[in-house]
Amino acid sequence: MNFESLGLCPELLRALAAAGYDTPTPIQVKAIPEVLAGHDLMASAQTGTGKTAGFALPILQMLKQAGERVVPKGVRALVLVPTRELAAQVLASVQRYGNELKLSSTAIYGGVSERPQIAAAARGIDVLIATPGRLMDLMQQNAVSLSGVRHLVLDEADRMLDMGFLPAIKRILQKLPKQRQTLMFSATFAPELRDLAQTMLHNPAEVDVSPRNSTAVTVEHRVHLIEDAKKRDALLHLLHNEPRQTLVFSRTKHGADKVVRFLDSYGFKSAALHGNKSQNARTRALGGFKSGEIQILVATDIASRGIDIKELPAVVNFDLPNVPEDYVHRIGRTGRAGASGLAISLVGREDQAHLKGIERLLKQPLKREALGNFVLPERVAPEVQKVRQPQPQRKPQRSTQPVHAVHPHPARAQGRPQQRQSQSQRGGGRSPGR
Secondary structure, three states, X not given: OOOHHHOOOHHHHHHHHHOOOOOOOHHHHHHHHHHHXXXXXXXXXXXXXXXXXXXXXXXXXXXXXXXXXXXXXXXXXXXXXXXXXXXXXXXXXXXXXXXXXXXXXXXXXXXXXXXXXXXXXXXXXEEEEEOHHHHHHHHHXXXXXXXOOOEEEEEOHHHHHHOOOHHHHXXXXXXXXXXXXXXXXXXXXXXXXXXXHHHHOOOOEEEEOOOOOOOOOOEEEEEEEOOXXXXXHHHHHHHHHOOOOEEEEOOOHHHHHHHHXXXXXXXXXXXXXXXXXXXXXXXXXXXXXXXXXXXXXXXXXXXXXXXXXXXXOXXXXXXXXXXXXXXXXXXXXXXXXXXXXXXEEEEOHHHHHHHHHHHHHHOOOOOEOOOXXXXXXXXXXXXXXXXXXXXXXXXXXXXOOOOOOOOOOHXXXXXXXXXXXOOOOOOOXXXXXX
């Protein structure tokens, strides 16, 4: 099976060849013909199996074949995503695939200025990738119109529900035409998501190329039982003895920052990625990690669906996620597209219940391995504690200026005219240099 047999146009085939793609993945084989046929679709597959191309390629082809011109503030295809990072990732794929089609595309999301996004929307956009919150902001300003949308995609739909975007999605749906194609792509389909699909999709085709809530068979799972207080030392031991580019997941933003400061003190090039970081800081951290300049990226679950790095060797759960399904998405960052991967979890007393939930979800126990005794390396940048030193007492100097009494009640002193000082009282003459 090749991409040409799926009915894709020559422009897309050349773009795929230039990107080094010659064989479609199972989700692409099943999804692309359904989308090209105009059907609504519910598609489920493991992360890292090419879902983005599964909807982007056929939509780009249909937009080109329709030959319509987008109107100012108009949108022809709308892709909703849960995070800024995923929006940027999908946009990069759309632009790479549609390089020869001369279709406009852009991404809008929060954390950056609205002005460039409003300017792009004013010209009209063939393919708009958006997070629900920022899209709602621009809709309320009448900066974008969805009345011309012909194709709607909900990418990582389950994550959008987890993040509380359902009310915004429902308001966005009210602004869309009823005659449209709707595609729902996700790694997992919980019952509540299927209920939502029934209200959005019309007689959808269903594509499921993997067991629900499963991880790639190429990923090796390791669990290290460790005291909570020794987690940072255990992480340092693992990174020091097996140096590799690693994505570390922390449950909290503050915890991610603490881990980064700890690793930095031992000479690791690390960065934090979470919601409290500015968009510029998040972009720099993710770009540095992708380029290899940053060795360790410590992230909250905001990154579990927005990082697409070829052959990422390892993922470490410094904290296990509260929701078992998030373990699947975290681990999906490694072992992508058939490559081997390693998933390590540091499990303390607080994580025991979460571990049991994950194993129930995966329907298999995760392999336990003892770390044993380990010796930490020496710090290369030790933290210096500032100690307040007693200051030597200085003899008070006699002021050359007249002393003015301070009234104990400033309000009563208001209104009293200040007596103009004579030149002799002010010290006399001009000051040097004036």
